[in-house]
Amino acid sequence: MSDPVTALNHLSSGDGIAHIAEIGPLGMITLRGDLRARAIQAAAISIGRVEFPEMRHCNSAGENGIAWMSPDELLVMCPYAEVGEALTKMNTTLAGQHALAVNVSDARAVFQVTGPYLREVLAKLAPVDLDPGVFTPGMFRRTRLAQVPAAFWMRDDQTAQIICFRSVAKYVFDLLCMAAQPGSEVNHF
Amino acid sequence: MDKMLTLTCPCCNVTAEETEFHAGGEAHLKRFGPGSSDDEFESYLFTRKNPKGVHFERWRHNNGCGKWFHVARCTTSLEVFASYPAQTYAPPEDILVHIDTRRPGWRAKT
Numbered sequence: 386m387s388d389p390v391t392a393l394n395h396l397s398s399g400d401g402i403a404h405i406a407e408i409g410p411l412g413m414i415t416l417r418g419d420l421r422a423r424a425i426q427a428a429a430i431s432i433g434r435v436e437f438p439e440m441r442h443c444n445s446a447g448e449n450g451i452a453w454m455s456p457d458e459l460l461v462m463c464p465y466a467e468v469g470e471a472l473t474k475m476n477t478t479l480a481g482q483h484a485l486a487v488n489v490s491d492a493r494a495v496f497q498v499t500g501p502y503l504r505e506v507l508a509k510l511a512p513v514d515l516d517p518g519v520f521t522p523g524m525f526r527r528t529r530l531a532q533v534p535a536a537f538w539m540r541d542d543q544t545a546q547i548i549c550f551r552s553v554a555k556y557v558f559d560l561l562c563m564a565a566q567p568g569s570e571v572n573h574f
Numbered sequence: 575m576d577k578m579l580t581l582t583c584p585c586c587n588v589t590a591e592e593t594e595f596h597a598g599g600e601a602h603l604k605r606f607g608p609g610s611s612d613d614e615f616e617s618y619l620f621t622r623k624n625p626k627g628v629h630f631e632r633w634r635h636n637n638g639c640g641k642w643f644h645v646a647r648c649t650t651s652l653e654v655f656a657s658y659p660a661q662t663y664a665p666p667e668d669i670l671v672h673i674d675t676r677r678p679g680w681r682a683k684t
């Protein structure tokens with residue numbers, strides 16, 4: 386087995402108004418099916434190890450979690466080393482169901498933006514209302530960051546986690562650094 | 575009035591400006607395929623209403639949940655009257671009635 390390598394080798398930047406770091410690799414499984422079906426929920430929970438999320442929410446704990454992606458899609462997260470076994474287990478739980486589970490871990494890049502200005506950094510890049518009274522920790526949003534699709538949630542008040550396609554990892558990292566460049570506080574929120 | 579086109583996706587309830595979405599053209603077209611006349615086929619492919627005012631459109635939440643849906647809006651003011659599910663051949667009656675209150679007499683113009 387070769388060692389897993391993330392897109393940017395954990396590139397980080399602490400120069401600006403927020404700290405930006407590539408993290409991972411993380412285990413990520415796209416699960417599609419009827420989200421009301423008990424077998425789908427059970428398959429997600431057995432790997433994600435958190436409560437089943439509400440619409441547009443993500444429940445996470447450490448490297449585990451479940452994100453609501455669309456009315457028929459979840460992103461189930463687990464440690465990278467466990468994803469192969471997790472997928473096998475999931476497919477066993479889903480036997481006979483109209484469902485699809487795919488390991489997308491190596492097709493994604495993951496970033497964390499931390500610090501008191503993280504809302505401003507994201508608000509400069511996404512058409513999302515990041516007012517603290519509107520977008521709260523635990524909510525999950527699929528959107529775009531400048532010109533590419535991305536998804537994010539706030540793990541807590543000071544930590545946002547961002548998922549994008551691996552092929553645009555450097556673009557997203559550079560965007561985040563530009564939006565967080567020193568002296569760029571807007572002090573809007 | 576909003577200066578930007580702001581849409582709500584009925585599949586995931588997200589409201590965002592239009593750059594999170596992708597326009598899919600005029601809604602409720604009837605497809606003319608094999609067996610249709612040349613005129614019908616031409617009109618299906620190329621002829622669109624392009625009104626100044628009330629318009630029914632298809633949109634996709636391409637940077638969000640990925641689903642297709644319908645929007646009823648005004649092409650001049652960018653007022654959105656309603657969004658509604660993709661799984662219908664015609665706009666729901668309650669939306670037409672709502673547009674009557676916002677644009678009296680609009681039906682005669684379409």
Ligand SMILES: [Zn+2]
Pocket residue numbers: 583584585586587588635638639640641
């Ligand atoms: Zn949507």
